[in-house]
Amino acid sequence: MDGIPGVNKAAAATFIAGMGVNLTVFKSAKHLASWAGVNPGNYESAGKKTSKTTQGNKALKTMAVECTRNLKAK
Template sequence: MESRKAELEKLILALAAPYQQELDIILTAPSFKNIFSAITVISEIGINMEAFPSAKHLCSWARLTPTNNKSTGKKKSVRVSKAGCYIKPLLVQCATAVVKSEKHHKIHNHYLHIKKRRGHKKAIIAIARMLLTALYSMLKKKEPYNAELYKKSDAFPAKREITVEQAILLAQLQGYKIKPAI
């Protein structure tokens, strides 16, 4: 049995050899220490992130986003759908490992904040969604995980300026009708 397992692992590693650069990138992410976890991610979502217009689309495809079942002001259900028999359980397992880890304090604090309001299961799904978003960004930019870069990407620049035409266009895109000044 052990020899068959070793043969199978050798075959999987041989098939994954062309994707070594992407595998190395994924292995830098929090809780991705096993090469087979990285291979599972590559086999599920691929290496071409152009298939997904944004990280939100990828999270939706992996069924890590809550449903929006609302009718006449009544909120019926916000549960996460049951799909993704390979990628979703793997990400939940990685999220659980990252939360228990001592290395990633920001992720652990984010988990505790959500857990206090929404409960353990929803908090783990939120962390799994964070990991998938990070993986999307890492594979799209072809760069390893760096928590500092993700912190900086969330912050707005200190000086933000736009022209009057850009402000008008932005207001129109949000649904405002612009009246000419008299």
């Protein structure tokens, strides 16, 4: 995980603690994003479309957002 931009040692430890080391339990990256709660959900009612992130693992979601903020700050 050292090669991923924006991910430091604390973030890597959080990701490993939350996801585990065996990532074969996730069918794809989309399934992992959904499980972590960082993919947008889609909802349409009366012709109005809304989108918000799905519920998921709060620690992973928080750390993923923090890593993207660190990446944008550089």
